[in-house]
Amino acid sequence: MSETSSRARELDAADELAAVRAKFVLDSVVYLDGNSLGALPAAVPGRMEDVVRRQWGSLRIRSWEESGWWTAPERIGDRIAPLVGAAPGQIVVGDSTSVNVFKALVAAVRLAAEGGPGRDEILVDATTFPTDGYIAGSAARMTGCTLRPVTPAEVPGVLTGRTAAVLLNHVDYRTGRLHDLPGLTAAVHAAGAVAVWDLCHSAGALPVGLDEHGVDLAVGCTYKYLNGGPGAPAYLYVRRDLQDRFDSPLPGWNSHAEPFGMRTEYTPATGAPRGRVGTPDILSMLALEAALEVWDGISIDAVRAKSLALTDFFLECVAAHVPEGAVESLSPKAHAERGSQVALRCPDAGDVMKRLIENGVVGDFRPPDVLRFGFTPLYVGFADVERAARVLAETLA
Numbered sequence: 001m002s003e004t005s006s007r008a009r010e011l012d013a014a015d016e017l018a019a020v021r022a023k024f025v026l027d028s029v030v031y032l033d034g035n036s037l038g039a040l041p042a043a044v045p046g047r048m049e050d051v052v053r054r055q056w057g058s059l060r061i062r063s064w065e066e067s068g069w070w071t072a073p074e075r076i077g078d079r080i081a082p083l084v085g086a087a088p089g090q091i092v093v094g095d096s097t098s099v100n101v102f103k104a105l106v107a108a109v110r111l112a113a114e115g116g117p118g119r120d121e122i123l124v125d126a127t128t129f130p131t132d133g134y135i136a137g138s139a140a141r142m143t144g145c146t147l148r149p150v151t152p153a154e155v156p157g158v159l160t161g162r163t164a165a166v167l168l169n170h171v172d173y174r175t176g177r178l179h180d181l182p183g184l185t186a187a188v189h190a191a192g193a194v195a196v197w198d199l200c201h202s203a204g205a206l207p208v209g210l211d212e213h214g215v216d217l218a219v220g221c222t223y224k225y226l227n228g229g230p231g232a233p234a235y236l237y238v239r240r241d242l243q244d245r246f247d248s249p250l251p252g253w254n255s256h257a258e259p260f261g262m263r264t265e266y267t268p269a270t271g272a273p274r275g276r277v278g279t280p281d282i283l284s285m286l287a288l289e290a291a292l293e294v295w296d297g298i299s300i301d302a303v304r305a306k307s308l309a310l311t312d313f314f315l316e317c318v319a320a321h322v323p324e325g326a327v328e329s330l331s332p333k334a335h336a337e338r339g340s341q342v343a344l345r346c347p348d349a350g351d352v353m354k355r356l357i358e359n360g361v362v363g364d365f366r367p368p369d370v371l372r373f374g375f376t377p378l379y380v381g382f383a384d385v386e387r388a389a390r391v392l393a394e395t396l397a
């Protein structure tokens, strides 16, 4: 047995999260794409059977009350809250991340404007997942702001009295770089601006500390490390003391103080429901609710510790098995700067990933030359990691 495989055995034997894998539907494939689509939690199919057949099929409209459909967006928001360091009552689930970026960013500019005139610039992460940049461009046009793309590291140096809002990613989708959420949020606040964080690649993989770090607004998806399923609804966090001033650009009837009052005038709801828009996507939302049960009794600190151990071990196995110079890691070496993925650059990365998938190792390819491997600590083990590095070495050879 090679040194890396015996190390994998030891690490798996000492893994306090190893048993959680049994709560997922998995097979012999090494699944390193949970940063794109999380695996299926075993409790979901049975719950969906009940939701569809009994709640929808038998109870029909009564389920809005009797099955708790109406209150699901905030109830499920409260289940996500501890995973991102938020006290209850500040997160609402619904819509896509893109839509929530729009709500949060326009509301952020409106909040900043309350401090006086002249706040007419939005800073956006220049390396962001494209949707955030597109939405920020439209939000800027709508609010009369100019949009300035900058890297997160440049943000402190370009904040001025004109900055209204700053939209940042906690973890970069391509490189897996973890940005300094506490430091950048403090810098944005010192400039009198409002910080909006996209947590898509961090929630469920590492501690976020939204309340602790005074984040204003945050959004995230639930289909990656939260395993909510394809197209599962996203969420919006509005810090409690900002909720009464949150002025949504999409004030649908579900966010009305009295949705069934059917009034012509709009009066916003108080609290997290103010972030709602229209009728919630109940089927996806209740699949997500069942999926979140895998988190019962799990500490996000333990998840982070395993995530770092997995990515360290992957890099170690790649160094041991892949010929030097065949791949280049884009992911930071320092733990403080690393999310839960490793991005490796190599020539013909698209073809390489195709062959990896054919050989039972699923990651993904991001143009032009990046192999992305996501490590979901709830179901990825150290032997998986070792096998992935070996198959990568064989593929490249």
Ligand SMILES: Cc1ncc(COP(=O)(O)O)c(C=O)c1O
Pocket (backbone or CB within 6 Å): 096, 097, 098, 099, 129, 131, 132, 169, 173, 198, 200, 201, 221, 234
């Ligand atoms: C950082 C980030 N933001 C947003 C999205 C996608 O947004 P939506 O849920 O609207 O598809 C992704 C998808 O991978 C993402 O990585």
